[in-house]
Amino acid sequence: MTALAPSLPFHRPRLVGAEILKLRKRRGLAVTTGLLTIGASLLVSAILVLLHAENAAKHGPAGGVTNFGHTLWLLSMLGSVAGILVGATAGAGDLGAGVFKELVVTGRSRTALYAARIPGGLAVLFAFVAGGFAIAAVSSVVFAGSFAIPSVSLLVGGGFWLLLATSFWFAVSLGVASLIGSRTTPIAVLLPFNLAVSPLLAGLTMLGVGRDVFPVSALDQLIPHAIADVAGTVNGGPPMSHPAAALVLGLWALVSLGLGLWRTKTRDA
Amino acid sequence: MNSNPTYVVEAEGLTKRFGARVAVNGVDLRIPAGSAFGYLGPNGAGKTTLIRMLLGLTSVTAGEVRLLGHSMPSGRAQALARVGAIVEEPRFHHYLTGRENMAIAAAAREPEAHQRIDGALARVGLTKRADERVSAYSLGMRQRLGVARALLGDPELLILDEPMNGLDPAGMEEFRFMIRGLVAEGRTVVLSSHLLDEVEKTCDAIAIVDQGRVVAQGSIDELTGEASTVLVSTTDDLRALALLAGLGVERVDGGLRVCSNDNTTTASINRRLVEAGVDVHRLEPERITLERRFLEITSRLEVAA
Numbered sequence: 001m002t003a004l005a006p007s008l009p010f011h012r013p014r015l016v017g018a019e020i021l022k023l024r025k026r027r028g029l030a031v032t033t034g035l036l037t038i039g040a041s042l043l044v045s046a047i048l049v050l051l052h053a054e055n056a057a058k059h060g061p062a063g064g065v066t067n068f069g070h071t072l073w074l075l076s077m078l079g080s081v082a083g084i085l086v087g088a089t090a091g092a093g094d095l096g097a098g099v100f101k102e103l104v105v106t107g108r109s110r111t112a113l114y115a116a117r118i119p120g121g122l123a124v125l126f127a128f129v130a131g132g133f134a135i136a137a138v139s140s141v142v143f144a145g146s147f148a149i150p151s152v153s154l155l156v157g158g159g160f161w162l163l164l165a166t167s168f169w170f171a172v173s174l175g176v177a178s179l180i181g182s183r184t185t186p187i188a189v190l191l192p193f194n195l196a197v198s199p200l201l202a203g204l205t206m207l208g209v210g211r212d213v214f215p216v217s218a219l220d221q222l223i224p225h226a227i228a229d230v231a232g233t234v235n236g237g238p239p240m241s242h243p244a245a246a247l248v249l250g251l252w253a254l255v256s257l258g259l260g261l262w263r264t265k266t267r268d269a
Numbered sequence: 270m271n272s273n274p275t276y277v278v279e280a281e282g283l284t285k286r287f288g289a290r291v292a293v294n295g296v297d298l299r300i301p302a303g304s305a306f307g308y309l310g311p312n313g314a315g316k317t318t319l320i321r322m323l324l325g326l327t328s329v330t331a332g333e334v335r336l337l338g339h340s341m342p343s344g345r346a347q348a349l350a351r352v353g354a355i356v357e358e359p360r361f362h363h364y365l366t367g368r369e370n371m372a373i374a375a376a377a378r379e380p381e382a383h384q385r386i387d388g389a390l391a392r393v394g395l396t397k398r399a400d401e402r403v404s405a406y407s408l409g410m411r412q413r414l415g416v417a418r419a420l421l422g423d424p425e426l427l428i429l430d431e432p433m434n435g436l437d438p439a440g441m442e443e444f445r446f447m448i449r450g451l452v453a454e455g456r457t458v459v460l461s462s463h464l465l466d467e468v469e470k471t472c473d474a475i476a477i478v479d480q481g482r483v484v485a486q487g488s489i490d491e492l493t494g495e496a497s498t499v500l501v502s503t504t505d506d507l508r509a510l511a512l513l514a515g516l517g518v519e520r521v522d523g524g525l526r527v528c529s530n531d532n533t534t535t536a537s538i539n540r541r542l543v544e545a546g547v548d549v550h551r552l553e554p555e556r557i558t559l560e561r562r563f564l565e566i567t568s569r570l571e572v573a574a
Contacts, residue, residue, distance in 0.1 A: 099361065104324075105324050106377040
């Protein structure tokens with residue numbers, strides 16, 4: 001029997017590795033997330049290429065800034081859905097399987113168990129989102145034809161914005177799933193909130209600056225201008241500064257993650 | 270902090286309430302190090318709740334717990350790092366293999382835990398099936414995988430809640446050998462079970478819990494052993510009944526049950542019958558089994574309640 005120092009920092013990467021293993025081995029989640037990101041990007045690029053090949057006069061080249069903007073916007077919507085799915089699974093997977101108590105009895109702190117879900121889930125999510133983005137970026141350059149090629153700064157800015165949008169919804173979903181101990185409920189609540197309710201409310205001018213509290217409004221403010229110019233900001237929220245938008249998103253994420261942590265630390269395992 | 274405690278578990282006045290219901294009621298419990306300790310009780314007696322309190326899985330309403338010399342919950346991390354446990358049915362991610370589930374549990378423990386995976390799987394006889402998904406495992410295999418997982422931390426103390434559920438007779442015997450092997454290595458094994466016969470064969474000491482209270486505690490020898498009765502079978506039980514009438518005797522299936530004491534020994538009963546010309550077929554001091562003691566105690570409590 002050996003001695004042990006249970007709070008040494010090298011435990012965390014192994015916990016993160018365990019979270020990645022749990023998520024990447026879920027076939028259904030991997031297939032769905034792959035379809036929503038890499039699959040969607042491939043499909044859009046393929047359709048644009050085929051349309052252009054079929055009738056170049058009617059359909060312009062498949063690449064360029066405009067098509068990149070449209071694909072990026074689509075990826076942000078579908079990637080957010082993927083973020084919600086991955087977040088809910090990371091947040092409630094152990095609880096749902098009854099494995100949480102098995103991890104708690106190791107003596108590892110509940111905070112460490114919870115914290116490992118965040119980088120673990122993001123690693124899995126980003127792998128898919130980055131794949132989808134890479135296809136969109138390469139396609140926008142390779143098939144630009146007569147269209148303007150996206151600049152490096154636009155590609156980088158678009159990539160960061162995509163990661164921000166997807167990781168934001170991942171964080172909210174993870175926190176809510178950890179809070180209520182269910183995988184399906186946060187998916188059932190957050191998907192319509194993200195895709196329908198929030199954009200609808202953000203578009204109601206009668207709500208005035210109150211619309212600023214909706215994440216879709218804040219995310220719209222942070223989209224790179226060149227992409228917003230071509231893809232538009234469909235959610236139609238009121239203008240706000242970048243710091244204000246970041247504050248709104250940060251508060252949503254921190255409150256969700258904080259509530260999830262609080263429940264993880266206090267719940268009966 | 271005591272690194273080599275005499276008692277691996279010390280609980281004083283441990284109480285757990287769920288609203289108005291008292292699940293665990295002022296339990297005092299001391300489990301000696303290096304033993305196999307059985308924790309027995311009827312369904313709903315509060316066995317699992319007590320184990321969950323000992324392990325910090327649920328909060329304590331009142332009372333104090335020391336685990337491996339560490340006060341709980343302040344010394345929880347240090348104590349639980351040296352504890353392996355199965356609480357209720359062992360649970361796993363069914364879409365992962367046995368080995369992957371072990372790797373996930375090992376990640377929550379010290380780095381050396383990963384190196385113990387193969388040994389733990391071999392110890393419970395799961396090496397050949399370790400790379401199959403847990404969804405394909407039988408209940409007995411999941412129990413054994415649960416034990417393997419509990420061994421990952423090289424524990425000083427193993428707390429196993431109904432670990433023999435789902436095991437066939439051969440599996441139970443293997444399990445019994447494994448428990449004794451673990452105790453022989455200097456570990457302490459706490460076994461919660463309703464299989465009284467298995468506990469009697471496996472454990473050195475027990476506590477019997479009923480309605481949230483520990484109602485009897487001691488070594489197996491103290492709580493079982495010979496009773497003060499002798500079972501007698503003769504060629505003429507009616508005559509034997511008359512001959513032994515003054516001793517306290519009753520008819521039972523297959524013969525008579527005679528009360529014995531310092532003055533009325535098995536030998537003196539035999540002599541009295543033989544001298545009267547009654548042939549004796551059977552003369553057996555009755556043994557109180559753990560099952561009988563358990564039923565005596567718990568049924569007495571039911572009557573008192």
